[in-house]
Amino acid sequence: MTVRVNGKVVTPSGVIRQGCVEVRGGRISAVAEYPAVRDGHWVVPGFVDMHTHGGGGHTFTTGDADQARAAAAFHLRHGTTSLLASLVSAPFDLMRSATTAFAPLVSDGVLAGIHFEGPYLSAARCGAQNPEFLRDPSTDELDELIKLGDGSVRMVTLAPERPGALEAIGVLTRHGVVAAVGHTDATYEQTVAAVAAGANVGTHLFNGMRPVHHREPGPVVALLTAPNVVCELVADGVHLHQGTLTFATGTAGPERCALITDAMAAAGMPDGEYELGGQAVTVTDGEARLARDGAIAGSTLTMDAALRNAVAAGVPVPDAVRMVSTTPALAIGLGAEVGALQPGLRADLVVLDDDLRVVRVMRGGDWIE
CATH class of the missing domain: 3.20.20.140 (Metal-dependent hydrolases)
Structure with missing residues (x-):
């Protein structure tokens, strides 16, 4: 199953303001621009x-x-x-x-x-x-x-x-x-x-x-x-x-x-x-x-x-x-x-609101409830 997390994605090279992190099999499979996103939450590495x-x-x-x-x-x-x-x-x-x-x-x-x-x-x-x-x-x-x-x-x-x-x-x-x-x-x-x-x-x-x-x-x-x-x-x-x-x-x-x-x-x-x-x-x-x-x-x-x-x-x-x-x-x-949102790395990420407060946490492709 593929999971997509959309928002302002922070990568080692900068911020993708309209971005998407794609997760498959517990790993990051892709990080890319996603024009459908409109000023979503911050998406940062765990x-x-x-x-x-x-x-x-x-x-x-x-x-x-x-x-x-x-x-x-x-x-x-x-x-x-x-x-x-x-x-x-x-x-x-x-x-x-x-x-x-x-x-x-x-x-x-x-x-x-x-x-x-x-x-x-x-x-x-x-x-x-x-x-x-x-x-x-x-x-x-x-x-x-x-x-x-x-x-x-x-x-x-x-x-x-x-x-x-x-x-x-x-x-x-x-x-x-x-x-x-x-x-x-x-x-x-x-x-x-x-x-x-x-x-x-x-x-x-x-x-x-x-x-x-x-x-x-x-x-x-x-x-x-x-x-x-x-x-x-x-x-x-x-x-x-x-x-x-x-x-x-x-x-x-x-x-x-x-x-x-x-x-x-x-x-x-x-x-x-x-x-x-x-x-x-x-x-x-x-x-x-x-x-x-x-x-x-x-x-x-x-x-x-x-x-x-x-x-x-x-x-x-x-x-x-x-x-x-x-x-x-x-x-x-x-x-x-x-440590980074890059393809091939373990899918560890944190979704933050505009005040940089935790909304959701993913570790190894699984959401932490």
Whole structure:
């Protein structure tokens, strides 16, 4: 059966104002102009969230498969058709058990992979990461996790100034795992060395990083100016000022900036008390902060809201769509399967109204009800 979705179709080359996406057998079979359309809804590729810790009252950080399924289902309703399950710094036993629990979900397509944000991070820039679990990178640990995951471990965030970090980046890149720089007090030179070793993602740029100084540009400038690095940006109005968001986008371009949620379990839930990596989190007016010191503790963001916020900040719709779909898909090695409205790719798409709010979501050719 062939399904046709009509509207203002956003493709990698621009917007087809009177367009149609044709779907057959779970794949996009054609994308073309369709003159019969008159200013319909926006039709955009399914969102790809490469950094999220949970949502809808459910978390990825405990390594519980049922929680992971529920969190992924919550984000799917907000248009996220592919996501990495992000864990936070934890003992190695939890990292192993989470890998074992999540690998079948990756095989089943519920998750696009696993992201370990830590524990190889800077104590000085740990943010909401639990300092009790921080340690130097271990190639033995990484080798074991990669083998155990059998392709499900897709990204690891580490601080390049920690002893053994460059060797760890080498292990990750040799196995096709994305090495990301984050929660770091590295100098500019140390960050450049990490990029030269194979790191190609900046984890939530600006946040959890040594700030820019005119005599020590630090990791932010090194990552923004590296032509092969994709920079994550949290467009929730808390992590970044709108001016910072548009500055980064203007500097690196939408092809190197990926919007993420960095969401925790409280996304889509009422204000109140929550938990992240064994630490108490208080959510007030949708803003998540550690109870002990007020550090930002992830977000309550969804990808559709991130898209709206970026557009409200001045990012053109086609660029913002690239930042929530195409760029993150390419960054984590999924670009041949998802992330754009192109023939041959999986039929993941989101229909948005003129206020960029979700009307309908399709994943693999099936509408999500």
